[in-house]
Amino acid sequence: MARRDIEVLFRTPWIIISRGLAFIIQLFVFATLISRLVSVSGFFQYYAVGSIISMVASISFIIGYDIFEEAEEGVLDYLLTLPVSRRQFIIGRALGGAIRALIYVTPMFAVVAIIEGFAQPASLAAAMAYLFLLAFGVTGLSITVAVSVRSANRFDVFLALMELAIVRASTALYPISFMPSYVASIAPFSPVSFASNGARSLLLGPGLDLSTLAGLLAFVVVFLGLGAAFYFRKLEGGVYA
Amino acid sequence: MTALADNFRIASNIVQRDIKILFSDSFLVAIMFANFAIDLFVTAATFGRLVPPSSGIPSYFQFIAPGSNFVTCSVAAFQSGRDIWRERYIKDLTSYLLSLPASRRLWSVSRVAGGVARSLIATFPGTLTICYLYGILLDPRILGAFSIVGLFSLGVVGISMAVSAYASSIEVFVTVRSTVQLYFSFFSTLFFSPDVFPSFLRPIVLANPMTWAVEAFRQLSKPGVGLGPASVLVVPSLAFAALGTIVYLYHNQL
Numbered sequence: 001m002a003r004r005d006i007e008v009l010f011r012t013p014w015i016i017i018s019r020g021l022a023f024i025i026q027l028f029v030f031a032t033l034i035s036r037l038v039s040v041s042g043f044f045q046y047y048a049v050g051s052i053i054s055m056v057a058s059i060s061f062i063i064g065y066d067i068f069e070e071a072e073e074g075v076l077d078y079l080l081t082l083p084v085s086r087r088q089f090i091i092g093r094a095l096g097g098a099i100r101a102l103i104y105v106t107p108m109f110a111v112v113a114i115i116e117g118f119a120q121p122a123s124l125a126a127a128m129a130y131l132f133l134l135a136f137g138v139t140g141l142s143i144t145v146a147v148s149v150r151s152a153n154r155f156d157v158f159l160a161l162m163e164l165a166i167v168r169a170s171t172a173l174y175p176i177s178f179m180p181s182y183v184a185s186i187a188p189f190s191p192v193s194f195a196s197n198g199a200r201s202l203l204l205g206p207g208l209d210l211s212t213l214a215g216l217l218a219f220v221v222v223f224l225g226l227g228a229a230f231y232f233r234k235l236e237g238g239v240y241a
Numbered sequence: 242m243t244a245l246a247d248n249f250r251i252a253s254n255i256v257q258r259d260i261k262i263l264f265s266d267s268f269l270v271a272i273m274f275a276n277f278a279i280d281l282f283v284t285a286a287t288f289g290r291l292v293p294p295s296s297g298i299p300s301y302f303q304f305i306a307p308g309s310n311f312v313t314c315s316v317a318a319f320q321s322g323r324d325i326w327r328e329r330y331i332k333d334l335t336s337y338l339l340s341l342p343a344s345r346r347l348w349s350v351s352r353v354a355g356g357v358a359r360s361l362i363a364t365f366p367g368t369l370t371i372c373y374l375y376g377i378l379l380d381p382r383i384l385g386a387f388s389i390v391g392l393f394s395l396g397v398v399g400i401s402m403a404v405s406a407y408a409s410s411i412e413v414f415v416t417v418r419s420t421v422q423l424y425f426s427f428f429s430t431l432f433f434s435p436d437v438f439p440s441f442l443r444p445i446v447l448a449n450p451m452t453w454a455v456e457a458f459r460q461l462s463k464p465g466v467g468l469g470p471a472s473v474l475v476v477p478s479l480a481f482a483a484l485g486t487i488v489y490l491y492h493n494q495l
Contacts, residue, residue, distance in 0.1 A: 017416065018416045018420060021420065022423055026427070029427050029428070034291075034292075036437070037292045037301075037433075039291065039295075043291075157272045164276060168280075169279070174288065178290040182282075
């Protein structure tokens with residue numbers, strides 16, 4: 001199931017091209033120019049790590065579009081006839097969504113690591129683990145939305161709004177000290193904040209931050225659980241087969 | 242005279258139909274405003290604090306605020322093209338629409354007008370918010386603000402109608418939309434003044450309709466109405482609207 005989801009993403013070159021282009025422009029045009037204007041030193045470095053985190057969240061959301069489309073086009077019925085248990089099916093979807101997001105951002109992460117000189121293998125591996133956890137949790141969130149919203153138009157814009165909200169109201173792209181108080185009070189609880197604070201702590205110092213890891217794990221458990229429960233309910237009416 | 246009145250009545254029916262499609266799900270309009278609110282009150286407000294007046298821009302928040310509204314405007318304008326794409330490929334309505342008593346040329350022009358009307362409605366609260374921030378809410382210059390938004394959306398509706406004719410799948414349509422929006426946002430003066438860009442990028446920035454839309458809006462904060470940037474915007478807007486009209490017309494000559 002996971003391999004199929006990975007292949008599905010890489011069979012849609014348009015999505016890969018547009019998101020890749022967005023990353024390149026954000027990093028090499030926007031971040032370069034804005035870092036000359038802002039009052040924070042090292043803002044480019046800050047933004048570069050954050051742009052990877054926001055890209056992981058963005059790609060992880062795509063699994064919801066796939067699941068919604070499959071249900072609309074009747075492919076889901078075919079998938080359910082395959083010889084895999086429902087539990088394997090759901091975990092496979094979530095795992096596939098997370099792994100493909102990680103595969104997708106790895107070259108971008110490599111570019112940022114080279115530019116910024118991140119060379120500690122242990123820190124890089126631990127930062128990748130943070131990215132994986134974020135991707136896993138966002139996949140669960142996306143599946144939850146995909147099986148809860150019925151209208152195609154609503155689903156499309158609602159998911160885009162959710163993506164915008166959890167990325168913008170987080171510490172991915174700017175430090176919390178510069179946010180207006182109404183955003184600063186909620187930003188620390190965004191899963192994207194947990195991931196970006198944790199990854200920055202690993203890559204730029206001081207090291208592993210257990211509080212961000214705990215926050216991210218809680219997000220994964222809650223939304224993966226919810227996503228699985230909602231998806232299962234949609235497939236089997238809540239009755240375990 | 243009767244023919245003119247008939248044409249006007251039909252055109253107004255087509256525009257009304259497009260507006261009704263927009264409001265068939267008012268949730269979507271609310272979400273568009275929510276997007277604008279996040280852009281303005283989260284992202285722009287934070288960058289406004291990050292960029293100090295010593296950068297040469299007295300208030301960066303006010304500087305980038307009109308951009309949030311124009312981004313929403315381009316989303317709303319592209320929604321028109323998307324609806325036309327859905328009519329053609331998903332709902333298979335083209336033949337039915339062509340059987341209605343309206344000439345194809347009138348249909349085409351009215352669809353563009355409908356798209357502009359929808360964009361103006363979708364950005365209405367946003368335009369009022371930016372006018373409030375610019376201190377022109379109770380000033381005749383507010384009419385200039387709506388004219389600039391309408392002019393910008395005219396061009397984007399044209400682009401979206403042209404794209405909808407050639408996009409073979411919704412993925413292609415969405416990708417072109419994202420690419421155009423990337424160009425609008427990052428290669429314009431939405432975030433930076435032109436002198437901040439490297440010299441090789443400046444021609445691209447100056448050719449961007451978003452540049453002239455935000456510059457025209459920024460002019461409104463000054464006393465008197467400066468028509469310079471707005472008059473530059475007229476050319477690409479009319480050109481893209483003409484392109485959208487012609488492409489729509491061409492693709493409906495079954």
